[in-house]
Amino acid sequence: MADGTFYLTTPIYYVNAEPHIGHAYTTIMADMVARHRRQRGDDVFFLTGTDEHGDKIARSAAEAGRSPRQHADALSERFRELGATLGASNDFFIRTTDAPHERAVAEVLARLHDSGDVYRDAYGGWYCTACEAFYREEELGQGRSCPVHGTPAEWLEEENWFFRLSAYRDRLIALYDAEPQFVRPEGRANEARRMIEDGLEDLSISRVNVDWGVPVPWDTDQTVYVWFDALLNYYSALRYARDGEDLVARFWPPDLQLMAKDILKFHAVIWPAMLMAAGLPLPRGLFVHGYVLKGGERMSKTTGNVVDPFPFIERFGIDALRYYLVREISFGEDGTFTAEGFEARYTNELANELGNLLNRTVSMIDRYRAAAVPAPPADSALAAELVDRTEAVVGAFDRVELTRAVEEAWVLVRRLNRLVEERAPWSLARDPARALELDSALGELAEGVRAAALLLWPVMPGSCERILRALGQPDDDVALHRARWGAGAAGARVDRSGPLFPRVEVPA
RNA sequence: GGCGGCGUAGCUCAGUUGGUUAGAGCAGCGGAAUCAUAAUCCGCGUGUCGCAGGUUCGAGUCCUGCCGCCGCUACCA
Secondary structure, X not given: OOOOEEEEEEEEEEOOOOOOHHHHHHHHHHHHHHHHHHHOOOXXXXXXXXXXXXXXXXXXHHHOOOOHHHHHHHHHHHHHHHHHHHXXXXXXXXXXXXXXXXXXXXXHHHHHHXXXXXXXXXXXXXXXXXXXXXXXXXXXXXXXXXOOOOOEOEEEEEEEEEEOHHHHHHHHHHHHHHOOOOEEOHHHHHHHHHHHHOOOOOEEOEXXXXXXXXXXXXXXXXXXXXHHHHHOHHHHHHHHOEOOEOOHHHHOOOOEEEEEHHHHHHHHHHHHHHHHHHOOOOOOOEEEEOOEEEOOEEOEOOOOEOOOHHHHHHHHOHHHHHHHXXXXXXXXXXXXXXXXXXXXXXXXXXXXXXXXXXXXXXHHHHHHHOOEOOOOOOOXXXXXXXXXXXXHHHXXXXXXXXXXHHHHHHHHHHHHHHHHHHHOHHHHXXXXXXXXXXXXXXXXXXXXXXXXXXXHOOOOHHHHHHHHHHOOOOOOOOOHHHHOOOOOOOOOEOOOOOOOOOOOXXXX
16 A cells, blocks of 8 residues: 555455355445546556355355366356446455465465474364354353254364464553554454453364365365365465466455445454464455345355345446445445335435436536536635545545545535535526526536546446536546646546436335 | 443434534425426425433433343353
């Protein structure tokens, strides 16, 4: 970031089920950050992908009657397609089954083994195959059942390789002391800190009975624990995403890593410890967001309480979904997805406020000035206001307050609708003596809408490019500095190309 | 049990380090306007800021207790 590069990641998605809106949410939010940083001229690398190893994948593959590889291929492709549908501008899509990733995992693990951070020990415990996790006796339910699945846990004893996580306790606490912004929001940092202070146990990072995984290089009877494997994707991707170029030097460490709150511990405790052990610089910041709730409850693959994003995308368009998610759910908090709320925001905000603003602007310029966009007046009060809006948006993005960023941009949209009423161009148009005033009013309006499109571009890229085209502006340069007052192309002609967000009939 | 969070207008929520008459959006009511996707703009809030105490010149904002709701405690964004 300081050097003008920006490395941004989403978690990699586990391919044991079809993607749902929770995955879409994280990818969309990350994409907004990525696009915003590019608007600012940063050299951005935006990574997402899929997590494909583990016994659970092998089992669901078997149920589906195919090999783990076939299963992973099929589902990984679904996640890749989801990203494309969402308009995700990721620079690479990593799969943990990529051979270069597996080599990187083996290398890092070997390094930790050599340095003494990985050791062999016996481990016994109650194991749930569905969870791929061991439980302590007191955690089990009646009949020694898995607290999550309710199915009986089995007693397993095996020799595993352990990561000396406990040895990093003091260094982790020092990290949280020194970098209060390492994990945001603040409450999540406190949670993570508490996990560290409450005592860390060494972590078993290999499995004997799991075949579908990366073999432990010096003990090929064992495979690497999926989380150890998965976390390293953030590092390994930079080593092979571009043929012939090692991106590690250019982008490492990550500037921002996004995730939902369920995987806080892996990212805020285990991951930095792994990097310390490997001698790699730590990420500059993690941001932990909340859940997209349905009916006030958590969506879950297990219970089937999920929202399918595709019908909404088909009816309202991807930009409407992107807008709704970032606006409705205060980023960092949980929020509830409802069809009613979606439709209300689409109609009130996208169609009526923004879409209609563009439409009335273009329409008046077409009607009163034969489609020629007048130059914006240099003395407009909007010029200063635009500086304020832009700074507010940039500041919000810097703090990863994405909901706030859209709200700040939206203040301009509302200001512009008010401006139309204040100037009343239709009234000026009736008096030929006020032609200059009319030019000024229409130029001011067009310039304001153009700037609003640039501020909102990370949220709704396609729609904002359409706004620019409708105003006769090039749509291929959306750099943020072009949101300056008067930076638009001169001599533009408006193009009436129909409603930006057409009203959608809502069946009763 | 442990740890953490939440409870502010009918609804969804903002409210930096405590400081004057507690805000926004939506919904509702009234009005203006007619460029526009009948889309916009203006006006209208007697809210015990969950309850009870405490600290303070002053608390929605800090402390204690209580009530209610929720999350995490190694499946899943």
